[in-house]
Amino acid sequence: RVDFNVPMNHRNEITDGRRILKALPTIDKIKNDGGIPIIVAHLGRPNGMIKPKYSLRPVANYLEDLGYSVVYAHESIGEEALEAVQKARNHNII
Numbered sequence: 692r693v694d695f696n697v698p699m700n701h702r703n704e705i706t707d708g709r710r711i712l713k714a715l716p717t718i719d720k721i722k723n724d725g726g727i728p729i730i731v732a733h734l735g736r737p738n739g740m741i742k743p744k745y746s747l748r749p750v751a752n753y754l755e756d757l758g759y760s761v762v763y764a765h766e767s768i769g770e771e772a773l774e775a776v777q778k779a780r781n782h783n784i785i
Contacts, residue, residue, distance in 0.1 A: 695732040695750050703749045711753055718759075718784060729776070729785040731767045759784050 721728040734745040751761040764775035
């Protein structure tokens with residue numbers, strides 16, 4: 692589990708990725724050791740409601756812009772999460 696509460700602009704683009712960049716050595720270590728890193732984080736869920744503006748998709752996009760291959764799931768449990776794990780390969784991040 693990581694703290695990827697990063698600042699974003701009005702277009703949901705990350706404006707300061709330092710928290711993500713600090714996690715990269717751990718992510719790379721897992722990948723280099725043959726594992727598949729599964730990143731679990733949240734940006735918010737006000738009153739228990741899922742709102743698109745709190746999606747971690749911008750984090751996945753940021754990692755992809757850095758050259759990482761991301762298998763994205765909207766939730767950390769359930770069918771979509773299971774499918775992401777089954778689809779992932781050693782070079783991926785979930």
